[in-house]
Amino acid sequence: KPKGVILTHFNIIHSVMHFQHTMALGDGERTLLVAPGSHVTGLVANMLTMTHVAGAIVVIPAFDAVEAVRLLAKEKVTHTIMVPAMYNLCLLRTNFRDHDLSAFRIGGFGGAPMPESTIAQLREQLPDLELINAYGATETTSPSTCLPLGDAGEHADSVGQPVPCGDIRIMDDHGREVAPGESGELWISGPMVSPGYWNNPEANAREFTAGHWKSGDIGSMDEQGFVRIFDRKKDMINRGGYNIYSVELENLIISHPAVVECAVIPHPDEVLGEKIHVFVTQVDGEELSEDDIRQFCRENLADYKTPDYVTIQDEPLPRNANGKLVKAGLKERIA
Known part of the structure; x- marks a missing residue:
């Protein structure tokens, strides 16, 4: 993304109010800041909201992970926002049930989809925790969508619905709005x-059109307004004419x-154009x-996916x- 995004007081006030309303935050909340305070998530969703x-x-x-759960x-x-990988590491390296987390009510997440298996484990270990997915970017001063309270299980594949004052349209490559789904x-x-963008007219002309910012994310929106994110445009794989979402x-x-x-x-390929390359960090001692990864995919997805x-590694x-x-x-x- 081009640097130098212009943020106004108006942008920030709206974002703070969205977080407070969507996450049902009241006086005296206590948040664990794991995102940098210089990043829009830490600045708006944690610091300014608190x-x-x-x-x-x-x-x-x-x-x-161990220190985070101890501090919780x-x-x-009562509240924090982490990327799904952080929740997953907490589940792998500690047990929430070994700690008194009765105050922990709101678990926000974003930056990537939360795997359904992670949601299931969190609901088992922390049945009173409300999980809320949010989707946004620095250009949107953080949230553009939020998952309503209690919907993390039923709509696990969704980043939520557009914030009340926002408008999201799903557009094809020719700038035409597509049908729901x-x-x-x-x-x-x-x-x-x-x-x-500050002093960047080329980026403004490229990424802002008809009052909308073009996110570069590929997704869909159903008739109820639930948004799903499939991939970044630049990360989508075209394997011999088949589009594969990472x-x-x-x-x-x-x-x-x-x-x-x-x-x-x-992974560039002379015949198919692109092939699929998976990088995996394995659990210690496993x-x-x-072939384990390939077989797991064959059992659950179409063959061409x-x-x-496959690159298996120990490091993050x-x-x-x-x-x-x-x-x-x-x-x-791999270049």
């Missing part, structure tokens, strides 16, 4: 959207009991092979300071 409700901010210098209990945290690029408008494969593979996290990227290349996948997966480094490794 200021708005006269709450407290518990800071963890660097994310560690010790500081009587069909896929296209998300175009977003509303008072929470940035008015543009998110679908990632959601499946992460449910394998020997997998901590995974990333799916296109035996996992490339079976990975062509590359992420930015906010915990969001960064695939550029993986693409460089």
